Amino acid sequence: MAILKSIAAVAACAAASTAAAIQPRQYKTLVDSQSLRDALHIENLYAKAEKLQEIAYSTPGKNRVIGSQGHEDTVEYIKGQLEAFPDYYDVYTQDVPLSIGYNATLTANNKTIEAFAVTLAPGGNVTGPLVAIPSLGCNEEDFPETLEGSLALIQRGNCSYGEKVQLAAAKGALGVVAWNNAEGTLEGYSLQVLYPEGDFVPVAGITLGQGESLLAQLDAGVDITVDMWTNATVYNTRNLIAETKAGDHDNVIHVSGHSDSVTAGPGINDNGSGSMSILEIAIQLTNFTVNNAVRFSWWTAEEAGLLGAEYYVHELPQDERDKIRLMLDFDMMASPNFAYQIYDGDGSAYNLSGPAGSAEAEHEFAAYFDSIGLNHTEIEFDGRSDYGPFLEAGIAAGGIAGGAEGIKTEEEAEMFGGGAGVPYDVNYHEDGDTVNNLNLDAWIEFTKAIAHMTATYAISWDSIPPRNATAAQKRSERYTQWKQEFRQTKRYQRWV
Incomplete structure (x- = not known):
C-alpha cells in the first residue's frame, strides 16, 4: 500500500x-x-x-x-x-474553566503505588479503608448501602468515570481509586462529565495490573488503608473561533x-x-x-x-x-x-x-x-x-x-x-x-x-x-x- x-x-x-x-x-x-x-x-x-x-x-x-x-x-x-x-475574520477565544489534575500520590498499607490525577476531579488529601466495587459502578445498585469514610476501587468501563464518581460520592466515599481496563496508565484521563448532577471527590488513576493486585488482596480478606493526595488546578483552557x-x-x-x-x-x-x-x-x-x-x-x-x-x-x-x-x-x-x-x-x-x-x-x-x-x-x-x-x-x-x-x-x-x-x-x-x-x-x-x-x-x-x-x-x-x-x-x- x-x-x-x-x-x-x-x-x-x-x-x-x-x-x-x-x-x-x-x-x-x-x-x-x-x-x-x-x-x-x-x-x-x-x-x-x-x-x-x-x-x-x-x-x-x-x-x-x-x-x-x-x-x-x-x-x-x-x-x-x-x-x-x-x-x-472576527477572531476570539473562549475560556473553558476546567479542574485539571497534575499530580497524585497513593499508598496502600504504606506501599507507594504510581498514580495519576484525573481531570475534572477536585484535588484533596484523603485517607480511609479501600472498598472494592465488584461491578463497573455505572448503576446505584452496584454500590453498597454506604461507603462513608471509605475510598472506592472502581474499574474503568461501560460508562464515563464521572458517573461512577458521582455514585460513589453519593454513598459517602471520600475518594475513588480508578483502575484501568487495558494496558497502560490513566495519565491524562478525564471524568468526561462537565456538568455533573452530583458531587465529585478526589480520584487517582492506576494501571490494570495495580488494580488487579489490590482487588486480589481485598478478595483474600486483607484490609487495605489508602492514603491519597491529588493536586488539581482550575485552568482556563481555550476554544478558538473565527467568523467571517x-x-x-x-x-x-x-x-x-x-x-x-x-x-x-x-x-x-x-x-x-x-x-x-x-x-x-x-x-x-x-x-x-x-x-x-x-x-x-x-x-x-x-x-x-x-x-x-x-x-x-x-x-x-x-x-x-x-x-x-x-x-x-x-x-x-x-x-x-x-x-x-x-x-x-x-x-x-x-x-x-x-x-x-x-x-x-x-x-x-x-x-x-x-x-x-x-x-x-x-x-x-x-x-x-x-x-x-x-x-x-x-x-x-x-x-x-x-x-x-x-x-x-x-x-x-x-x-x-x-x-x-x-x-x-x-x-x-x-x-x-x-x-x-x-x-x-x-x-x-x-x-x-x-x-x-x-x-x-x-x-x-x-x-x-x-x-x-x-x-x-x-x-x-x-x-x-x-x-x-x-x-x-x-x-x-x-x-x-
Missing part, C-alpha cells in the same frame, strides 16, 4: 508555497466549490503539520494535551494565522475540529490533520466572498470528553443556537489505513438520524465523493467527537473521518486499498502519531471534501431544510435516549 508521498519533496516547497498561498486576491468573487478546492495543496497542509509537531516536541511531554504549553502554543499558532486577515465578517450571521455554517492531543504523543493525525485542514480552508476562503457567514472553531479538551464543544453549546443562548444551520466536524483526516467515512445523518445504516439537515449533509458528502469517483462508506452518528453536544442540542450536524482504532474490513480494503484486519490508524493515541505516519493522499482528498461543503453552504442553504425548534427538540430527546443504549455497546466501552 503506497501510503505516503515523498516527505522530502513535500517539505522542499512548503515554505514558498505557503507564503504565496496566503496572499488574498485584490478583487474577490463569490466562493465556489471548484475554486476553493483548487486553492488547496498538500504542501501547505504538511507544513502546518510539521509546525504542530515542532510545537509538541518543544515541550517536555512532547504532546499538545490540555493544560500544557504544547496546547497553548497550538492555539496561539492557529490564532496568529487567522489574525493575519483582520478585515475578513461578511455573510448572513443568522444562517451560519459552523466548521470545526479539536486542537488538543492526548498525553501519549503529538497528535498529528488526531487531530492535527482535521484542525489544519480547516485552518488552510479558512486561509484560502479569504480570497472569496460569502453569502452566509462561516464560523470556524478549534475545540479544546476533546480528548478529555468533548469538553470544549460541550461548554460552547451549554453557554450559547438558544437564539444563537438557532442561527447555526449546520455544524460540520472533522477529526482524523490522514489515517494511514483510511476509509472515506461519512457520518450516518439519515440513519439508513445505523438507525439513528440527526436533526433536520443532517441527512442532507450526509447526502451532499456522498454526492461529492461520487462526483470525483471516490468510494465512501458510513459510520455511526455516535456522538464520539465534538459534534455530539450539537446533536444533543438539536442542531443539524455532519462530518467525515478517516478512522481511528477500528479495524478495516475486507470489503473496505477492496474499496479503499490498505490492509484488511488492520486498524485505520495503528498509531491512534500513541507516540507514533507523527508527520511520518500521515496518509497524505487521503488528507488532501478529505480537505477538498471539507472545502466543497464549506463553499456549498457559504453560497446557499437551498438543500438544507430550515431549522425547526420543535422538531429539533424531538430529535434531541430521541438522541439522548439512543445514547443511553449506545453506552452498552463495545464501541462506546472502548472509548470510555
Whole structure:
C-alpha cells in the first residue's frame, strides 16, 4: 500500500508555497466549490503539520494535551494565522474553566503505588479503608448501602468515570481509586462529565495490573488503608473561533475540529490533520466572498470528553443556537489505513438520524465523493467527537473521518486499498502519531471534501431544510435516549 508521498519533496516547497498561498486576491468573487478546492495543496497542509509537531516536541511531554504549553502554543499558532486577515475574520477565544489534575500520590498499607490525577476531579488529601466495587459502578445498585469514610476501587468501563464518581460520592466515599481496563496508565484521563448532577471527590488513576493486585488482596480478606493526595488546578483552557465578517450571521455554517492531543504523543493525525485542514480552508476562503457567514472553531479538551464543544453549546443562548444551520466536524483526516467515512445523518445504516439537515449533509458528502469517483462508506452518528453536544442540542450536524482504532474490513480494503484486519490508524493515541505516519493522499482528498461543503453552504442553504425548534427538540430527546443504549455497546466501552 503506497501510503505516503515523498516527505522530502513535500517539505522542499512548503515554505514558498505557503507564503504565496496566503496572499488574498485584490478583487474577490463569490466562493465556489471548484475554486476553493483548487486553492488547496498538500504542501501547505504538511507544513502546518510539521509546525504542530515542532510545537509538541518543544515541550517536555512532547504532546499538545490540555493544560500544557504544547496546547497553548497550538492555539496561539492557529490564532496568529487567522489574525493575519483582520478585515475578513472576527477572531476570539473562549475560556473553558476546567479542574485539571497534575499530580497524585497513593499508598496502600504504606506501599507507594504510581498514580495519576484525573481531570475534572477536585484535588484533596484523603485517607480511609479501600472498598472494592465488584461491578463497573455505572448503576446505584452496584454500590453498597454506604461507603462513608471509605475510598472506592472502581474499574474503568461501560460508562464515563464521572458517573461512577458521582455514585460513589453519593454513598459517602471520600475518594475513588480508578483502575484501568487495558494496558497502560490513566495519565491524562478525564471524568468526561462537565456538568455533573452530583458531587465529585478526589480520584487517582492506576494501571490494570495495580488494580488487579489490590482487588486480589481485598478478595483474600486483607484490609487495605489508602492514603491519597491529588493536586488539581482550575485552568482556563481555550476554544478558538473565527467568523467571517461578511455573510448572513443568522444562517451560519459552523466548521470545526479539536486542537488538543492526548498525553501519549503529538497528535498529528488526531487531530492535527482535521484542525489544519480547516485552518488552510479558512486561509484560502479569504480570497472569496460569502453569502452566509462561516464560523470556524478549534475545540479544546476533546480528548478529555468533548469538553470544549460541550461548554460552547451549554453557554450559547438558544437564539444563537438557532442561527447555526449546520455544524460540520472533522477529526482524523490522514489515517494511514483510511476509509472515506461519512457520518450516518439519515440513519439508513445505523438507525439513528440527526436533526433536520443532517441527512442532507450526509447526502451532499456522498454526492461529492461520487462526483470525483471516490468510494465512501458510513459510520455511526455516535456522538464520539465534538459534534455530539450539537446533536444533543438539536442542531443539524455532519462530518467525515478517516478512522481511528477500528479495524478495516475486507470489503473496505477492496474499496479503499490498505490492509484488511488492520486498524485505520495503528498509531491512534500513541507516540507514533507523527508527520511520518500521515496518509497524505487521503488528507488532501478529505480537505477538498471539507472545502466543497464549506463553499456549498457559504453560497446557499437551498438543500438544507430550515431549522425547526420543535422538531429539533424531538430529535434531541430521541438522541439522548439512543445514547443511553449506545453506552452498552463495545464501541462506546472502548472509548470510555
